[in-house]
Amino acid sequence: MLTQRQHALRLEATWRPATDEAPQAYTLNLKNLSTNTISHFTLCISGPGRVDPAVRIEGGTVGRRLSNFTEFMPPENFELGAGETWSLAISALSWPFQHWTDGATAAYLAFADGSTLSLSVEPTRSLANNAPLKRGAEIYPVPANPPVPVAIVPWPSxxxxxxxxxxxxxxxxxxxxxxxxxxxxxxxxxxxxxxxxxxxxxxxxxxxxxxxxxxxxxxxxxxxxxxxxxxxxxxxxxxxxxxxxxxxxxxxxxxxxxxxxxxxxxxxxxxxxxEPTMGWRGLHLDVARQFYATSEIKKLLAILAWNKINRFHWHLSDDEAWRVEIDAYPTLTEVGAWRGHGLAIPPLLGSGAARTGGYYTKAAVREIVAHAGGLGIEIVPEIDVPGHCFAMQQAIPELRDPKEAGSYYSVQGFPDNCINPAREQTYQILETIFRELIELFPFRTIHIGADEVPLGAWSGSPEALAKLREIGGDIVADQHAKRLNVITNTHGADDIDGSGAAVLQSIFLARIQKFLAEQGCITGGWEEAAHGNVIDKDKSYLCGWRSVEVSAALAGQGYEMVVCPGQVYYLDMANSPDWDEPGASWAGWSEPETLYNFDPVEGWSAEQKKKLRGIQACIWSEPMTNRAVFDRLVFPRVSALAESAWTRPEDKSWERFKALAGLMPILYGYS
Missing domain, CATH: 3.30.379.10 (Chitobiase/beta-hexosaminidase domain 2-like)
Incomplete structure (x- = not known):
């Protein structure tokens, strides 16, 4: 068995943007710095960036691929000698890289005997930008003569x-x-x-x-x-x-x-x-892509309270993991909370070969809920259904039609990741899970996701097609069956409105929302929960993530709205378009000043504004593979969001905010 002491290997990566002369290229260089030759291995990487299904690669081939996990196979009988480098050039990616965190952030070698060897991974370098890479929160210095005599954020009435x-x-x-x-x-x-x-x-x-x-x-x-x-x-x-x-x-x-x-x-x-101008002043945290311990959550809640933020939207499940203990289904955490080589969920988003992850016990949840309540913060748990359920399905296979054939893929590259709305067992399982959740969260508001269901979802399920034929007719069912094995949303979330997938999702949403209402709960959903117009608007609300205009239109239809457009309020988006900034780029970028000055209800009518619950920032954790990146992306933008939600628009001042923001606490303090 090989050990790190016996073999010193390093993975270096470069990114070359496309030019008129050459296509884009993501190059991986595996350097053998030891005195030994290695053979009979594959290279496994994970990071936010994804190799496209239509992969074009020089120097090797692709083995297993799941979302942002990719296994690369060297040529047959390949040996990597001492001092040699194996290079792979990849030109087909799910999106062009924009920031240094897009590339691989973890890697290892897997050998034929079942052993693995973790690699030292250097941050991906751009051949078009060699500026120092930025980490850690940007701390605005307190000026000698600030524009106000007292330091208060958000600014009072x-x-x-x-x-x-x-x-x-x-x-x-x-x-x-x-x-x-x-x-x-x-x-x-x-x-x-x-x-x-x-x-x-x-x-x-x-x-x-x-x-x-x-x-x-x-x-x-x-x-x-x-x-x-x-x-x-x-x-x-x-x-x-x-x-x-x-x-x-x-x-x-x-x-x-x-x-x-x-x-x-x-x-x-x-x-x-x-007094605040908005009743809902929120922060969403995705703990599925990266896990945050109870101590981290409690410290973050304290920072939210210091910013007078009063809602914590806790994203507890996604394709990559399941994070909350459910007594009736222990496999949810036994299987769904962990990633690693050889496990049901492979290394993803910067996790390596070793088993990594975690989940919140019920005792931990109660501790966090009590801590939040004492600070004036209500917690909204999210279990994302019917899509984003890859981890859930690994733990409970009964959520999929056993006769389902073929595949469809989510925008994040997960196959067949939607629990089946045509199975009675689906509802029995979910109702059991939600009953246990409701007991833990006294705010009695449960967010059910409902976002990013692929256009081809359930197109190979006989049970789903039979249900679709029953409620939508033969034409709708036959059209939907043709979407089987057709790769759709590899570069952006599908608009499924009017499709067979939307019809099936609507019957699912109607039933789940009705069940939650019977338990005395308000149902939250992302804006796609409006598909089919089936949920009770008096007992639900939507989070509008695409744009202010979409949120305004939904408010006009009578839905209560929490506005959180990705272009501005998604804190995983980078602070600038520069390579040296960490973060994502699919929705754009948003520096703190842009977020601070953003009007979340621009163009809304007086009637539409009556449906505004408030605003929230959303932390999606894909690029946050280390805590210094978290600090860089979240602070001071979360304080800018807090002031936008609390302070009257006419009383806002970027210069005042910038003079005071450096006094606000940050979570880790890493640089």
């Missing part, structure tokens, strides 16, 4: 303060009401998690300045007032959330004055009045 005094050592919070006690405890937990050594909350004996919490009727649900009067501070609100937000604002003012005393002041007197 009214700030009328005067005077300047030295920031106190911290705050001693006085509460005489159960709501006030709960808010004080939540704030103490929050600052301990985010800024433990700063001592923002401290006793009077340690110099804490008294802050009195006052529960007063008449405030909106998340509104608050702060009054400064000499050595007295009062925070007033009608709810625990309002009091907590007031304390967060006070903590931000303190940190600005404490850390940058020459730039910001701690007021002597005056008042701050505040």
């Amino acid at each position: 009214e700030v009328s303060v005067s005077g300047k005094r030295q920031a106190p050592p911290g705050f001693s919070i006085n509460a005489s009401n159960p709501l006030a006690h709960a808010a004080a405890d939540a704030f103490a937990t929050l600052v301990e998690q985010l800024f433990a050594v700063e001592g923002i909350v401290r006793s009077a004996s340690e110099g804490g300045m008294p802050v009195n919490l006052d529960v007063v009727d008449g405030f909106a649900a998340e509104a608050y007032d702060i009054s400064f009067a000499g050595d007295s501070i009062q925070v007033s609100a009608s709810t625990r959330a309002g009091l907590l937000y007031g304390l967060i604002t006070l903590g931000q003012i303190w940190r600005g004055a404490h850390l940058h005393p020459h730039a910001f002041r701690f007021p002597v007197e005056g008042k701050i009045r505040d």
Whole structure:
């Protein structure tokens, strides 16, 4: 068996954009830096970029391929001698690479005896750009003379303060009401998690300045007032959330004055009045493509609370993994939560040969939900169905028609990844899963995905075609059967509206939404859940991801909308079109200023705006193969989203935001 000590090998990759003289080329160079010859091996890579089904390759051939996992076979009887390099040139990809994270981020050799050898992988270099690769959050420096006297993000409705005094050592919070006690405890937990050594909350004996919490009727649900009067501070609100937000604002003012005393002041007197413009201020996190431990989720939730974000959309399943414990179906996590060489789910998106992954136990979910609730954040779990179910099907094969033949492919390159809407067993399984989920999430809002079902979905299933013939007629069923083995969405999600796939999905959605409503739940879905116009608009909402115009049209049809267009609010999109920036590019790119100034309801009528729940940013984790890339893509853009959701449009100011954003916490702090 080969070991890393015996063999020093390195994979280097380059990208050459297409020119008038030459096509695009993704070149992999496997360098044998050891003194040994190796043979009888294949090269396996994973990363966001995907080799196209119509692969064109020089130097070898393709073996197994699943989405972004590809196995490359060297020529017959090939040996890689000491000091030699094996080169593969690939010109057919699912999209042209745009950023350094598009290339392979993990690789290994698989040998005939079943052993594997992990490789050192260098970031893909562009032959057209040799700038240093960017990682880590961009921290805007605090200017010497910021445009406002106090540091608050998102900016409040009214700030009328005067005077300047030295920031106190911290705050001693006085509460005489159960709501006030709960808010004080939540704030103490929050600052301990985010800024433990700063001592923002401290006793009077340690110099804490008294802050009195006052529960007063008449405030909106998340509104608050702060009054400064000499050595007295009062925070007033009608709810625990309002009091907590007031304390967060006070903590931000303190940190600005404490850390940058020459730039910001701690007021002597005056008042701050505040309430949000939107009720839904959200962040979506995909934990299927990359796994984030409970500790990471809790820290992220604390950062969301500091930004006054109040919804956490938790994307718990996708083709690449299943991430939540379900007692009735333990194989969901035994099989679906792990990737690796020889497993049902191969290495994907930067995972290597070793078994990697994870899932959230029910105890962990309850811990996270309780933590979020204390911070004023409601959690919406998502189980993405009927598409994006490759991992789910590996764990529960009964979700597929056993007589289904042929294949169809999702836009991400997964075959036959949709659970079957014509099988009664499908609904029995899903209802069992959702019952267990509902018990875990008291917000009683369940997101069911419904996005990116391929045009050819179920075209080889006798059960599905029989159901389609029953409800749509022979012509529709026969047309749909012709889509079997026809590769469609390799470069963009199919528009399935009006197709047999849409008809089958609509009966699925109607039944699942009805079931959830009977359990007292609101059903969330991506905008494709509107196919067939079958879900109850009074008991559902949609996330509009394609464009503001699509969201406006759906609002005009009566759907409640959370606006999250990929071009701007998808935080996996790169900060610029430059190669040295990490991230994805399929929806475009969005620097923080672009996101901050974006109008999510531009062109909406007054009637359409009545259907606006709010906005959310979405973190899709494909390019986030290390945590420094996460920081780079998420911060400070999540704070820009927070201010867009909270602050009145006429009160927004990019220059003010940029001066304050450097004070906001980030998750990892890697560079």
